[in-house]
Amino acid sequence: MSTLFDDAPAGHSEIAPGAVHVPGWLSVEQQRELVEACREFGRGPVPYRAAKLPGGHEMSVRTLCLGWHWAPYKYTRTADDVNGERVLDFPDWLAEWGRRALVDAYQDPAAGRDYEPDTALINFYDDTAKMGMHQDKDEQADFPVVSLSVGDDCLFRFGNTESRTRPYTDIRLRSGDLFVFGGPARFAYHGVPKIYPATTDPACGLTGGRLNLTMRVTGLG
Ligand SMILES: O=C(O)CCC(=O)C(=O)O
Numbered sequence: 001m002s003t004l005f006d007d008a009p010a011g012h013s014e015i016a017p018g019a020v021h022v023p024g025w026l027s028v029e030q031q032r033e034l035v036e037a038c039r040e041f042g043r044g045p046v047p048y049r050a051a052k053l054p055g056g057h058e059m060s061v062r063t064l065c066l067g068w069h070w071a072p073y074k075y076t077r078t079a080d081d082v083n084g085e086r087v088l089d090f091p092d093w094l095a096e097w098g099r100r101a102l103v104d105a106y107q108d109p110a111a112g113r114d115y116e117p118d119t120a121l122i123n124f125y126d127d128t129a130k131m132g133m134h135q136d137k138d139e140q141a142d143f144p145v146v147s148l149s150v151g152d153d154c155l156f157r158f159g160n161t162e163s164r165t166r167p168y169t170d171i172r173l174r175s176g177d178l179f180v181f182g183g184p185a186r187f188a189y190h191g192v193p194k195i196y197p198a199t200t201d202p203a204c205g206l207t208g209g210r211l212n213l214t215m216r217v218t219g220l221g
């Protein structure tokens with residue numbers, strides 16, 4: 001509930017210092033726009049794929065990258081574990097969304113000033129997909145990660161920088177939500193233990209499943 005003393009909009013919550021959840025940040029139109037763009041990205045040259053972990057295990061999410069290709073656990077310009085093609089460029093409009101996301105999440109008009117994300121990981125989760133607790137640490141820079149979600153709700157677990165175990169905070173991410181983690185939270189462990197199937201409003205552009213896009217600054221030349 002919002003009170004006279006809140007200086008942040010209702011529902012805008014700081015999960016940990018540097019980690020902010022902004023429910024409903026994307027309008028339904030913007031969600032549809034994002035879904036359509038992500039469909040278009042999937043037409044190539046590099047398709048969505050389940051990344052293989054070094055032990056041989058396949059991730060349950062299907063992933064496509066922009067700007068730089070991520071395969072566990074490094075960034076390259078070409079998708080050598082898929083078809084060897086160069087990934088699509090990181091679009092300017094998406095970088096602009098990233099800068100606006102930081103301004104809104106941190107309630108600071110200057111927060112987006114030097115933010116030039118150069119990679120996006122787009123993950124598609126079906127009803128049973130999940131993502132184990134991990135750090136986003138293959139980047140050589142500590143700019144914030146901007147995360148956008150569309151489609152089914154999920155349980156998002158945001159932990160600490162020391163270990164993949166407690167203390168952590170469980171939150172429900174819904175279609176249109178923004179989550180930003182930077183500053184002292186930048187290298188916190190996080191994961192997606194569960195999707196809540198059939199919670200999507202098809203108006204978002206997806207009839208099932210969950211799309212998550214994280215943009216990052218790789219710090220690579
Ligand atoms: O799906 C999410 O909300 C998180 C995705 C994530 O942590 C990642 O791609 O590294």
Ligand SMILES: [Fe+2]
Nearest residue numbers: 134135136190
């Ligand atoms: Fe992550």
